[in-house]
Amino acid sequence: MTTTPQVRRIEIDGRPATAETLLHPATVNTGHFTAMQIRGGKVRGIGLHLARLDAANRELFGQGIDGDHVRGLIRHVLRDDITDASVRVHVHAPEGAPSLMITVRPPTELPAAMTDRAQALRSVPYQRPFAHIKHLGGFAQARHTELVRRAGFDEALLTGPGGEVSEGAVTNxxxxxxTGIVWPSAPHLSGITMQLLEAALPASGLPTRHAPVTLADLPSYAAAFVTNSWGVSPVRRIDDTAYDIDGALMEKVAGIYAGVPWDTI
Structure with missing residues (x-):
């Protein structure tokens, strides 16, 4: 879970990237993106991905993004030879109009066993600015992640004043x-996997709510898990607070996520 596979293909607005067209994305961090795992040419929550891109673009650049156009660009970059992939849709506005760069990497697969994917998190005093946007320029997240990994942890847990927990560096x-699931209410990005689970968990007998969570509260919880486009992973430790891996809970949560329909791009 710590490696970044090489990029297999990059297109900008439906054309192979060139040194000239990469100049703006390489030098300007004003923009936003969404990341997805594609299997068999399908993705979970495509409507949520498209809504994320549209909302962020309206806020950053004052205009929407047509969802059918985005889907067409993704299909174009995958062509007929790539059916499983990690795909990112990056949006810049070099001349005032949205420009979409799509990168394709090999798919990311979590270990099958929950014990093998369990995460150790170290808290850091940092919150992403404009946290509700999946924006570019995540130096602080990357740096904190590098430092906590040197100390033997898997990911940084971002916290605000008073030790209030917000999100992981790349996870919710x-x-x-x-009795139920508590999502921290501090500023955070509502991830696609998080949104899909929030909608599906209550029907399985796991109500969800948003509430303040502080580092001092951690021992009061029975278990924790993180989510992102890769899936769901249990948390085995946050700082000095250890959690048992609740097999029944994780089987239920992972099963619910596995049951989310795949959407054709």
Whole structure:
């Protein structure tokens, strides 16, 4: 879970990237993106990805993004030879109009066993600016992640004043209080996997809610897990607070996510 596979293909507005067209994305961090795992030419939550791109673009650049256009560009970059992939759709506005850069990497697969994908998190005093946008320029997240990994942890857990937990560096985090799921209410990005689970968990008997969670509260929770486009992973430790891996809980949550329909791009 710590490596970044090489890029297999990059297109900008439906054309192979060149040194000239890469100049703006390489030198300007004003923009936003969404990341997805594609299997068999399908993705979970395509409507949420498209809504994320449209909302962020309206806020940053004052105009929407046509979802059918985005889907067409993704299909074009995948062609007929790539059916499984990690895909990112980056949006810049070099001349005032949205320009979409799509990168294709090999797919990311989590270990099958929950014990093998369990995460150790170290808290850091940082919150992403404009956290509701999946924006570019995540130096602080990357630097904090590098430092906590040197110390033997898997990911940084971002916290604000008073030790209030917001999110992981590249994940959302959820806590199990014995009866339901608690998502931190501090500023955070509502990830696609998080949104899909929030919609599906209550029907399985796991109500969800958003509430303040502080580092001092951590021992009061029975379990925790993180989510992102790769899937769902249990948390085994945050700082000095250890959690048992709740097999029944993780089987239910992972099963619910596995049951989310795949959408054709």
């Amino acid at each position: 985090i959820a806590f199990f209080d014995g």
